[in-house]
Amino acid sequence: MPEDGARLLPLPGGAVGPAASARPVPESPHGDVARLSRLAALRAVAATPRGLTEAQAEVRLAEYGDNLVLPLPEPTWARRLRAALGDPFAALLAALAGVCALIGSWGSALILTLLVLAACLLRLHGERRSAAALRALHALAPSTATVLRRAGRSELPTAREVPAEQLVPGDVVRLVGGDAVPADLRLLRAQGLTVDQSALTGESTPVPRLALDLPPAEPPGGPFDEPQLCFAGSTVVTGGGTGLVLATGAATRFGAAHQQGPGALADHGPSAVERGVRRAVLALIFFMLAAVPVTIGTDTLLHGWSGTLLPFAVAAAVGLTPELLPLVVSSVLARGSRQLAAEGLLVRRLPAVSELGALDVLCLDKTGTLTTGELAVAGALDPAGRPDPQPLRWAAVVGEAALLHDEPGLLDPLDEALLNAADAAGLLAGPAPGVLEVIPFDPVRRLSGAVLREPGRRVLLIKGAPEAVLDRCTELAGPRPGDPARPLDARARAELERLVAERAGRGLRLLAVARAEHEPRLGAHRLADEAGLTLLGFVELQDEPVDSAEEALALLSRSGVTLTVLTGDHPSTALRLAERLGLAPVRVLLGAELADLDEAEIAAAAAEQAVFARCTPEQKARVVRALRRAHRSVGFLGDGVNDVPALRAADLGIGTAGAVGAAREWADLLLGGRDLVLLGRALAVGREATARVAAYLRIALSCNLGNAVSMLAGGVLLPFLPMQPAQVLLQNLCFDAAQLSFAISGRSAGPGERPVRLRWGSLAAFALGFGLLNSLCDIVMFEAMRDVTHGFTAATSEAMFHTAWFAENLVTQAIALPVLYRLSRTRLRPPRPVWWAAGLLAVVGLVLPPSALGERLGFEGLPVAAYGSLALVVAGYAALLCAGRWLWWRRTARAERS
Numbered sequence: 001m002p003e004d005g006a007r008l009l010p011l012p013g014g015a016v017g018p019a020a021s022a023r024p025v026p027e028s029p030h031g032d033v034a035r036l037s038r039l040a041a042l043r044a045v046a047a048t049p050r051g052l053t054e055a056q057a058e059v060r061l062a063e064y065g066d067n068l069v070l071p072l073p074e075p076t077w078a079r080r081l082r083a084a085l086g087d088p089f090a091a092l093l094a095a096l097a098g099v100c101a102l103i104g105s106w107g108s109a110l111i112l113t114l115l116v117l118a119a120c121l122l123r124l125h126g127e128r129r130s131a132a133a134l135r136a137l138h139a140l141a142p143s144t145a146t147v148l149r150r151a152g153r154s155e156l157p158t159a160r161e162v163p164a165e166q167l168v169p170g171d172v173v174r175l176v177g178g179d180a181v182p183a184d185l186r187l188l189r190a191q192g193l194t195v196d197q198s199a200l201t202g203e204s205t206p207v208p209r210l211a212l213d214l215p216p217a218e219p220p221g222g223p224f225d226e227p228q229l230c231f232a233g234s235t236v237v238t239g240g241g242t243g244l245v246l247a248t249g250a251a252t253r254f255g256a257a258h259q260q261g262p263g264a265l266a267d268h269g270p271s272a273v274e275r276g277v278r279r280a281v282l283a284l285i286f287f288m289l290a291a292v293p294v295t296i297g298t299d300t301l302l303h304g305w306s307g308t309l310l311p312f313a314v315a316a317a318v319g320l321t322p323e324l325l326p327l328v329v330s331s332v333l334a335r336g337s338r339q340l341a342a343e344g345l346l347v348r349r350l351p352a353v354s355e356l357g358a359l360d361v362l363c364l365d366k367t368g369t370l371t372t373g374e375l376a377v378a379g380a381l382d383p384a385g386r387p388d389p390q391p392l393r394w395a396a397v398v399g400e401a402a403l404l405h406d407e408p409g410l411l412d413p414l415d416e417a418l419l420n421a422a423d424a425a426g427l428l429a430g431p432a433p434g435v436l437e438v439i440p441f442d443p444v445r446r447l448s449g450a451v452l453r454e455p456g457r458r459v460l461l462i463k464g465a466p467e468a469v470l471d472r473c474t475e476l477a478g479p480r481p482g483d484p485a486r487p488l489d490a491r492a493r494a495e496l497e498r499l500v501a502e503r504a505g506r507g508l509r510l511l512a513v514a515r516a517e518h519e520p521r522l523g524a525h526r527l528a529d530e531a532g533l534t535l536l537g538f539v540e541l542q543d544e545p546v547d548s549a550e551e552a553l554a555l556l557s558r559s560g561v562t563l564t565v566l567t568g569d570h571p572s573t574a575l576r577l578a579e580r581l582g583l584a585p586v587r588v589l590l591g592a593e594l595a596d597l598d599e600a601e602i603a604a605a606a607a608e609q610a611v612f613a614r615c616t617p618e619q620k621a622r623v624v625r626a627l628r629r630a631h632r633s634v635g636f637l638g639d640g641v642n643d644v645p646a647l648r649a650a651d652l653g654i655g656t657a658g659a660v661g662a663a664r665e666w667a668d669l670l671l672g673g674r675d676l677v678l679l680g681r682a683l684a685v686g687r688e689a690t691a692r693v694a695a696y697l698r699i700a701l702s703c704n705l706g707n708a709v710s711m712l713a714g715g716v717l718l719p720f721l722p723m724q725p726a727q728v729l730l731q732n733l734c735f736d737a738a739q740l741s742f743a744i745s746g747r748s749a750g751p752g753e754r755p756v757r758l759r760w761g762s763l764a765a766f767a768l769g770f771g772l773l774n775s776l777c778d779i780v781m782f783e784a785m786r787d788v789t790h791g792f793t794a795a796t797s798e799a800m801f802h803t804a805w806f807a808e809n810l811v812t813q814a815i816a817l818p819v820l821y822r823l824s825r826t827r828l829r830p831p832r833p834v835w836w837a838a839g840l841l842a843v844v845g846l847v848l849p850p851s852a853l854g855e856r857l858g859f860e861g862l863p864v865a866a867y868g869s870l871a872l873v874v875a876g877y878a879a880l881l882c883a884g885r886w887l888w889w890r891r892t893a894r895a896e897r898s
């Protein structure tokens with residue numbers, strides 16, 4: 001690195017390091033450095049196993065930048081202005097303004113330029129607020145990493161937590177189970193380390209990682225297969241280790257994949273709202289592309305080509321362009337995220353706000369989520385079910401081994417509880433065990449263990465889920481120490497299973513403890529050693545439900561959210577807890593049974609609030625995926641490393657306050673405290689935001705569709721264009737401005753009875769129905785104006801037509817705003833700003849045309865008869881709109897009931 005004055009060679013992704021060892025090596029995802037020996041790799045990045053000094057880290061941070069895969073939104077105005085002007089809608093408007101200027105339509109060019117400026121300014125403002133909200137959230141919930149740093153060259157290193165974004169190439173970081181790997185690392189040490197790389201490779205089975213000194217000469221199959229490397233974006237499932245940072249931020253493999261777009265990574269695709277918005281935009285663009293040429297073509301065919309047709313086409317195209325749609329949607333979501341932050345929830349991905357609104361199934365992890373995870377030892381039993389302290393002693397020795405084996409992070413809360421209880425009971429009085437190896441807890445195998453050195457033998461101790469341990473046992477320990485062991489036959493096994501089920505049915509969590517003695521030998525633990533074990537007995541643990549869990553689940557249930565528990569724990573323990581919390585599961589399914597069910601059956605079981613027990617992390621994710629494929633909007637609430645696959649698979653991953661690093665990293669939403677009732681409040685905010693987005697889309701789509709049809713009808717029915725180009729643009733500007741009211745303020749009521757879903761089919765049917773109703777009124781107005789304008793000169797009657805349609809259009813849109821806001825009787829009412837905007841829109845429609853400004857825009861004062869017709873048409877429209885809405889409500893209520 002520069003401060004060492006060494007020659008530099010490329011590191012991954014353009015980072016550079018000194019050329020300490022530039023021997024030719026095979027192609028590797030991280031170039032030369034990744035394939036060097038540990039020592040050579042350290043030299044290549046000018047690092048030491050003792051870590052960088054603070055000063056070195058600072059220099060490198062300035063050089064390589066923050067360790068962020070995606071940079072936080074750029075705060076400078078110049079950048080944002082460029083981005084705003086580069087927006088496709090703004091670009092389209094600017095191009096249309098250019099066309100108008102070219103053909104000398106100065107009024108239209110001016111209005112269009114104003115529209116571009118207004119859209120850009122609004123967008124800039126909205127983005128500034130969203131960026132500030134995102135930065136604030138990021139600052140509140142930084143990801144952290146444990147790094148070795150030294151105050152000076154001669155100082156000793158200390159391990160300390162730093163925000164992960166401050167990591168630099170050359171840093172030495174520590175990993176423990178549950179961590180999100182913070183950068184691309186070359187392992188210097190690894191112990192029982194397995195990582196889940198499914199975010200990078202899609203492969204859900206955790207892969208082992210080793211600190212090989214000389215990696216295989218040929219790189220293995222895929223780019224993520226090198227065993228000595230860990231990649232940003234993966235999760236530590238078991239074990240721990242120490243790694244040298246090779247690349248950070250965008251230079252990591254994860255970062256590179258992100259640059260290629262979200263599809264390059266294992267990603268669950270756009271959210272329901274994102275899909276809805278995208279389709280709405282496409283539909284509006286389609287209206288524009290279809291309606292404008294058809295209108296112009298029809299007009300030319302019927303009445304011949306006129307010079308005003310081109311500017312009219314331009315204006316009509318603008319009128320149908322949803323230029324403020326992205327702004328309104330992102331402002332509504334940003335506002336929702338601020339409200340959630342005020343409630344104590346951190347939104348890590350903006351669309352999560354709308355996912356909350358759509359949420360209709362919430363899958364819940366049990367331990368540490370519905371329960372406190374603060375385990376207390378309730379007792380210990382011998383294999384016959386009699387109280388016996390020995391199983392507790394040996395289980396605690398496994399914990400002690402993890403503690404002694406210098407990777408403190410390997411000690412989980414369960415080990416801590418065992419150690420405390422055994423210590424309090426005086427069971428750990430003897431000399432500390434000689435630890436040969438620690439077998440970290442593996443949520444797939446559901447056990448952990450230790451290999452100990454005892455005089456003349458090597459002792460394997462295993463503790464874990466009773467089924468997992470029993471599968472490895474062939475004998476039962478005798479009632480007293482020194483008594484001969486009994487064989488574990490089928491009858492004894494059945495009795496043990498009954499004992500476990502009976503204790504678990506009381507809500508206790510059981511751990512089985514077993515032991516085996518082997519001849520002393522060198523070498524690491526082998527899976528084959530885990531056979532022929534002797535069962536020592538069980539430890540019983542108690543884990544109390546979180547105080548607010550029952551109230552929160554009742555609130556969510558009343559709000560129309562189906563709840564289902566997915567746990568790695570015993571079925572009886574899970575069932576007992578579910579009942580205690582007021583859930584009424586109809587059945588309990590085991591993770592292993594999922595293999596025999598297809599996705600529809602799994603989804604159906606989950607929808608009936610089944611409890612899924614003894615699930616591996618991948619089985620939890622499978623249930624979530626099955627529900628998503630059944631078109632449910634699925635949330636997952638979890639805290640542990642065994643929840644990460646499900647958190648990633650869900651539409652909305654929610655991490656609890658005490659979630660491990662990786663779970664926090666992959667969660668879309670983080671609870672700020674233990675109070676689960678927060679979820680109910682969050683639901684209300686999400687539903688309101690989604691209802692607003694849905695209302696905006698419904699109204700924008702139906703009014704634009706109505707206008708497109710009316711333009712076509714006007715072209716056929718009238719000998720002139722239905723409105724002048726500048727008037728079309730002005731009307732569009734007014735309607736856009738009124739729709740901005742969706743993005744500002746309003747109140748948040750209760751969560752409402754049902755999730756708010758954006759179903760494209762229903763949105764399209766709505767737009768078609770209410771859009772056609774709108775154009776029907778326009779056509780009636782055209783017909784009425786024929787009579788009213790009878791006897792006036794051609795020019796005057798044309799101007800009167802324009803005036804009447806302008807006024808009628810704004811007034812009917814003003815009525816549509818609040819009336820179409822509510823999708824069903826039970827949904828939230830329109831907030832006050834929408835009413836105000838609607839009122840203003842109607843006033844502008846009526847007051848502007850007869851004003852001096854209106855005259856300059858080509859409007860003409862209307863005779864009283866025209867106002868009479870206008871009043872009748874508007875009243876008819878309002879009545880039909882309310883009737884249509886009533887029919888729609890009935891249809892929605894029926895659909896919701898079924």
Ligand SMILES: Nc1ncnc2c1ncn2[C@@H]1O[C@H](COP(=O)(O)OP(=O)(O)OP(=O)(O)O)[C@@H](O)[C@H]1O
Pocket residue numbers: 365366367368412414415441443446447448463464465466510511566567568569570615640642
């Ligand atoms: N540290 C540990 N050592 C040994 N066995 C453990 C340890 N932690 C959990 N187990 C056993 O493995 C089982 C599965 O654990 P896992 O962490 O997958 O799920 P869980 O903690 O029981 O429940 P949840 O999935 O709701 O968090 C537990 O029920 C317990 O029997």
